[in-house]
Amino acid sequence: MAKPTVIVVGADKGGVGKTTVSRTLLDYFTAHHVPTRAFDTESPKGTLKRFHPDNSDIVDVTSVSDQMRIFDTLSSTDSSVTVIDVRAGLLSPTLRSLRDIGFLDAVKKGQLTFVVFHILGSSIASLNEIEDTSTFVGDSKYFLVKNFINNTSFFEWDQATHSSYFKKFKDAVEITIPKLNEMAYEQVELASVPFLTFVANKGTKGEAANYSFVLRGYVRHWLGNVWAEYDRIKLNDIVATGGTAPANSPRVQVVSRS
Amino acid sequence: MQPAPLYIIASPRPRTGKTLIARLMIEFFRAGRRPLVGYDLNPREQALAIRFPKLVWPVDITTTRGQMELFDRLIADTASTKIIDLGYSSFDQFFAVMAEIGFLAEARRRMIEPIVLFVGDPAAATVRSYAELLNRLAATFVPVHNESVSLMFAKQDFPGTHPECGVIRIPRLSPIVRGVIDRPNFSFAAYMTEQPGGPTEVHQWVGEIFTEFRELELRLLMGRLTSSLAGGRTLRRKA
Numbered sequence: 001m002a003k004p005t006v007i008v009v010g011a012d013k014g015g016v017g018k019t020t021v022s023r024t025l026l027d028y029f030t031a032h033h034v035p036t037r038a039f040d041t042e043s044p045k046g047t048l049k050r051f052h053p054d055n056s057d058i059v060d061v062t063s064v065s066d067q068m069r070i071f072d073t074l075s076s077t078d079s080s081v082t083v084i085d086v087r088a089g090l091l092s093p094t095l096r097s098l099r100d101i102g103f104l105d106a107v108k109k110g111q112l113t114f115v116v117f118h119i120l121g122s123s124i125a126s127l128n129e130i131e132d133t134s135t136f137v138g139d140s141k142y143f144l145v146k147n148f149i150n151n152t153s154f155f156e157w158d159q160a161t162h163s164s165y166f167k168k169f170k171d172a173v174e175i176t177i178p179k180l181n182e183m184a185y186e187q188v189e190l191a192s193v194p195f196l197t198f199v200a201n202k203g204t205k206g207e208a209a210n211y212s213f214v215l216r217g218y219v220r221h222w223l224g225n226v227w228a229e230y231d232r233i234k235l236n237d238i239v240a241t242g243g244t245a246p247a248n249s250p251r252v253q254v255v256s257r258s
Numbered sequence: 259m260q261p262a263p264l265y266i267i268a269s270p271r272p273r274t275g276k277t278l279i280a281r282l283m284i285e286f287f288r289a290g291r292r293p294l295v296g297y298d299l300n301p302r303e304q305a306l307a308i309r310f311p312k313l314v315w316p317v318d319i320t321t322t323r324g325q326m327e328l329f330d331r332l333i334a335d336t337a338s339t340k341i342i343d344l345g346y347s348s349f350d351q352f353f354a355v356m357a358e359i360g361f362l363a364e365a366r367r368r369m370i371e372p373i374v375l376f377v378g379d380p381a382a383a384t385v386r387s388y389a390e391l392l393n394r395l396a397a398t399f400v401p402v403h404n405e406s407v408s409l410m411f412a413k414q415d416f417p418g419t420h421p422e423c424g425v426i427r428i429p430r431l432s433p434i435v436r437g438v439i440d441r442p443n444f445s446f447a448a449y450m451t452e453q454p455g456g457p458t459e460v461h462q463w464v465g466e467i468f469t470e471f472r473e474l475e476l477r478l479l480m481g482r483l484t485s486s487l488a489g490g491r492t493l494r495r496k497a
Contacts, residue, residue, distance in 0.1 A: 183322040212330050213330050213334075214322070214355075214359050215322075216359075217358060217359020217364075220360060221360070
């Protein structure tokens with residue numbers, strides 16, 4: 001059996017699309033038949049749970065009892081992958097907690113696979129975040145995600161500044177999430193279903209729905225591009241074998257698909 | 259069951275007679291009492307929609323809402339013959355959206371057959387555009403030679419996907435007669451049946467074009483029959 005994998009999706013800044021990325025990951029693993037559970041740390045509201053009620057729970061990642069709920073069950077759960085959608089501002093504290101409870105040591109010993117999707121905002125503060133986070137992610141598969149879904153332009157990043165930060169993290173691999181048509185995104189929000197379910201024209205209970213063919217087409221095309229990024233970093237292999245991200249992956253090259 | 263045709267009258271250039279061809283097609287199918295719906299994708303000058311207000315929807319596909327108005331309706335309606343007058347300014351976006359949303363695969367699944375009637379001309383950009391579309395889209399392409407646009411037409415630059423369909427030729431019309439057919443209330447079909455004292459130049463012109471349309475339909479039908487028979491033979495051989 002594959003080692004348990006924990007995927008942390010986070011950022012210290014809000015509104016950069018953490019939950020959207022978490023949703024695409026859950027859809028990706030569903031499509032690849034990888035048993036996955038998710039924890040939504042946006043307690044008590046829980047946006048992720050709204051879209052994936054069957055396999056996600058709302059937790060307070062700062063409380064010891066909920067930390068036990070997540071990490072003490074890694075070996076006993078049927079799910080080989082655990083996705084944690086970390087609320088804004090809690091990425092660094094969460095990583096610190098993971099160090100304190102010995103989780104990072106277990107990763108170092110090869111008992112667990114640890115993947116971090118660090119969602120970047122457009123501001124220079126995001127680059128500082130990378131520096132803060134880097135002290136905890138040495139043994140993880142660390143991915144820096146540029147999310148264009150909410151029209152982020154990354155305007156504050158001039159190439160020299162960008163390079164000076166990225167050079168410090170030789171193992172960081174960059175992922176680009178392309179922009180999704182706004183109306184399509186809004187319709188999926190209203191439907192409150194996973195992207196995959198929307199594409200399949202199904203409702204929350206699996207019943208036939210009547211979503212626009214055009215909007216479903218936009219979502220299908222976009223999701224295909226997002227998954228192509230996950231395929232590029234061999235995410236499925238990482239969770240199946242704990243393998244390393246490909247060495248030849250482009251590290252700081254950004255392909256904008258707006 | 260025969261697939262419902264979706265005719266897309268297209269050219270990447272303005273003033274190539276797309277609206278006139280769409281108008282002729284509408285009148286041709288309407289005369290045959292075929293269930294019919296048209297879409298006018300000329301955001302600036304919706305001449306087709308103005309001429310057939312009960313039959314043709316004006317659509318602006320620069321907005322997502324407009325794209326939904328067009329493609330959602332096209333997909334939902336599996337019975338009517340559909341005609342799109344694709345304005346040159348919407349040309350690139352129309353085919354880009356079509357590809358992005360997976361329209362052709364869904365159309366095939368629903369027994370809708372997209373047929374691009376591409377109005378060719380000698381401009382290098384038009385030839386390139388045709389080759390690129392032909393390479394990119396798995397649809398039926400039938401080239402159209404409108405002699406009013408250019409007398410020259412290099413057939414090798416516009417190879418159809420069904421060689422047996424050939425090139426649809428729209429003969430040149432004298433400028434005076436052109437003025438007559440451009441009148442707001444002029445109807446080709448009505449003129450053909452009601453106008454006494456024929457045959458005139460218009461009778462002959464419309465007759466030739468309607469014959470082209472009729473032959474196109476027959477050739478497409480023959481092509482489908484031939485390929486279905488060939489498929490049947492293959493299956494029997496495999497069995």
